[in-house]
Amino acid sequence: MTVKVKVGEAKTHLSKLLVKVEAGEDVIISRGNTPVARLSRIRRENDIDALIAEIRAQRAGRQLTTPEEIRAWRDEGQRP
Numbered sequence: 001m002t003v004k005v006k007v008g009e010a011k012t013h014l015s016k017l018l019v020k021v022e023a024g025e026d027v028i029i030s031r032g033n034t035p036v037a038r039l040s041r042i043r044r045e046n047d048i049d050a051l052i053a054e055i056r057a058q059r060a061g062r063q064l065t066t067p068e069e070i071r072a073w074r075d076e077g078q079r080p
Helices: 007-012 014-022 048-059 067-075
Strands: 002-006 026-031 034-039
Touching: 002 007, 002 014, 007 014, 007 026, 014 026, 014 034
Parallel strands: 002 026
Antiparallel strands: 026 034
8 A cells, every 4th residue: 555645744744654664555755746755665584574564554455355256267268
């Protein structure tokens, strides 16, 4: 998930934004409506907790996959 903030908001809430970045979210900082910078987490090898937090952040807000969708993917391209 990507969070978009203006420069003033980024200055005021930098600590909170860094928590989001540590959880795997990207933060886009804009001057007016023009994006000028991106904050993203620095990946560390063997950082399992950060990886789990990143996966959870990516999955948050997404719809669950239905069994019908899984069957359709499985059967795609097979002859009837």
